[in-house]
Amino acid sequence: MTAEPQVDHAGRDIHTQAGDVLLTVKGATKYFPIKQGIIFQKEVARVHAVDGVDLEVRSGETLGLVGETGCGKSTLARLIAGLYPMTKGTVSFDGSDITNLPRKKMRPFRRDIQMIFQDPYGSLNPRRRVGSIIGDPFDIHGVADGAERKKRVQELMEVVGLNPEHFNRFPAEFSGGQRQRIGVARALALRPKLIICDEPVSALDVSIQAQVINLLDDLQNEFGLTYIFIAHDLSVVRHVSDRVAVMYLGKIMEIGPVDDLYGLPRHPYTNALLSAVPVPDPDRADSRERIILRGDVPSPVNPPTGCPFHPRCPKAQEICVQEMPPLVPVFDDPDTHLTACHFPVPEGEDISQCTPGIDQSGTGPLVGADLSAITTGS
Amino acid sequence: MTLIAADEVAEQKGGGSGPDISAPAAIQGRTPLQLAWARLRKDKVSMACLVVIVLLILVAIFATQLTDLIGHGPNEQYRDKGLAPNGLPVSPSGFFWLGGDDVGRDVLSRIIHGTRISLLVGVVATAMAVIIGVVVGTTAGYFGGRVDTLLSRTMDVFLSFPFLLFAISLVSVFSPSVKISIFVIAFFTWANVGRIVRGQVLSIREKEYVEAARSLGAGDFRIMAVDVLPNLVAPIIVYSTLLIPTAIVFEATLSFLGLGVPIPTPTWGNMIAESQGTYQQAWWFLVFPSLALFITTLAFNLLGDGLRDALDPRAARVLARK
């Protein structure tokens, strides 16, 4: 989490001194079957939620994951956390392969990988007291009990900024921001190495978002945490991340250090997303070209061939229909900034002036999909 | 008073934008059941029903002592004083407060003992049905997939039985008794509970807190016990309260058809059946056992309604909103 992205809080340059690789995801793929049948259910189609994602997360960094609703980012998070079995691919954590481990063998890794969920109302059981919710990790892993557990739960409550005396209250007695703090305390209980934050602030008021983000930031410094931070709000991601990955229809389109990616977006999709971010300065906002994409996000049941973005891309050519481009450095980008595009955007090009070289009329009406609703966190 | 105030504060906070928790209030949060009880206490009808039910339970427990006080056992026949000279039952009087029956027994004393059977059958059969229904319904809803298909179809089959006809067949094969009545009633009601529980579990299963528990490494058994079951408490309480009168009527119906608890054990159902020959002359013989049955079922039904409102205040508010 870096307010000033080039340098972390200890003053080290993150990009030259990134930690060891903590998590490696290779070819992660998740298909959800759609079944139908009179007596015996047959698989008739599948939702391609995540389709061949490669990722590396280094110890101590924050990797932001952005994309529109339904692009598979939450599914990817759950694959990493081992909540869904993977269709294909591997996940390895701290050098051990944890792909599709049975529950008992997964248990030790659960202590190292924790999740913070999107919905502060849905993620806390309304029938249980806060103390017992935060104490769950201790209970499940048999770490501490009785007075010791209570003491540690109250310490955690203090760490996340809750009044430890509210130990015996129910979630309904807390506000949304406080509930999210409860979720953070629960994730923190076992001192994990990696915390996957699945849109942790998108359900909160903007004023509360900053508080929770600052809390996560402080905790990262204090406990040396690694974050995977999922959001659809590009400004939040920019604020918190060291590196950012952009997802579209289950695939990673572009990944790179936060300033490279925001400063020189190479993928037309990234350009479109960024052009929709509202800018506080009205003069700049007026002069800026909004890139209006055509049509809707295609159905993940029948994803487009080749590059999944080709039906909406202003730079699409015949090859985009045929082949999925590899995720590689383009132009003179450093090898930390990778783009999956046959026709990446050079510096200074205005892609709202581009015209596609293929027929995109089959992809829906010529109604501009307004991305601003998505990127501002609506 | 403070009780009500705290209640409202808690409800506002449930809405999302309540006052800060630093507001002076009890540190100990009250459980949802405590809140429901506070709401129920304000409902006069429910409290009256609760009193009636507690009285009925006391009558059932102390039936023998009560009839000793009256001085007529449930099966004692008074051939001289208990029957009119023409052989018809005697009307209510200082001797038989609620009249006599067709063989000279005290209707009041028999009703008191009938309470015992009715409540016993009602409560035990309901408890059995709820336990089976919750176990099957939770398993089906939680695990889903093939387990769900198998269990749901089984429940569908049970619900497709012509249950009263099959129930009397079962009773006739195993010869009538209190035990067989309880078993048969539970046998034909558990699937209703199971279906409702399954539906609830299906929605609870998708909640993020279940996913959170799984991400912490909790096993299925723990998730069901700690995260799923507590959320089923409210519907189970309401449904049980509404099932008890159904079971009581079921037992009375079996007894009425001559296939319930065998005579001479007094039950409301077989008293009503016995009254069929003479009730046109002796209305009390029909009316008082019927009244006992009616008051009991009504009390449980009204309490069930009140409990539903108290346990799910949001539903009540939706109705009040217009």
Next chain:
Amino acid sequence: MGRFILRRALFGILVLFVISFAVFLLFFVVAPGDKAGNFCGKGCTPERLAQIRALYHLDQPWPSQYLLYVKRLVLHGDLGYSFTNQQPVRAIIFDRAPATASLALGAAIVWLSIGIPIGILAATKPRSLRDRAATSFALAGLSIPTFVLGLLLIYLLFYQLTVHGAAFFPAGQYVPLTQNPWEWAKHLFLPWLTLAVVSAASYSRITRGSLLEVLGEDYIRTARAKGLSERRVIYRHGLRSALTPVVTLLGIDVGTLLGGAIVTEAVFGLGGIGQTAVQAVINGDLPIIFGTVLFAAFFIVVANIFVDIAYAMLDARVRLA
């Protein structure tokens, strides 16, 4: 839609098999005693016993008894012969079915015309005096057992009226519709009333609940906002979707009753399927028990399929997966 109906029908057939097998197991395997001996009665000779065993296939092991039974039923629609009077079970059921059907369908019309209006009255003015009255009626109706209400109605409307010289309503017996429609209706009046009052309670409750829910929806607010009269809002827009659960309940209730309204028939001595079945249970007349259980189960299964289809057609939100 076709696939959906096919799937439901296949499952229905499966249910009928399971139920028939359960009844068979219960009576032919679990139940103690010698069936042929019971049937043969007191003056039984060994020859007669052997004859009975052969006639009812009681001399064979039970699985083949069951298979024979199912085979006869499926191929010839033959349900066997009664133990007590040697008549074909099918003929007995067809003979008794009109009484049961008259009772069930007539009562359904009466309870719908009581229950739904009361529910609408209650829902259009929630928390008013009339809502409270309607709710109390519903709870009282739900709490009174059918046989109690039946006996009370006989006492009040038959016996007391007859004593006072006004014998309007005969209590019981069934007069076929084809024989005398007026007498048919007169004889069925009290049974109809009994069943209707008991059931109307659930219908008014369900109508009230679901209408209240529907009236809270946005599209109703829209209808009100565009200035439609309250009457039009309720009857044209609200009631249609509010009645979906009523249809569900009606289908299942009528389906169950068509297979025998056991209690009402017993109270009024109507001699329908239900009373026949109870008699058969008491007499241990296995073929009749078997036949009536299957007959009743058939109607429940059909009613369930009908309800699912009706539900899907009334409520566009249900997907036929």
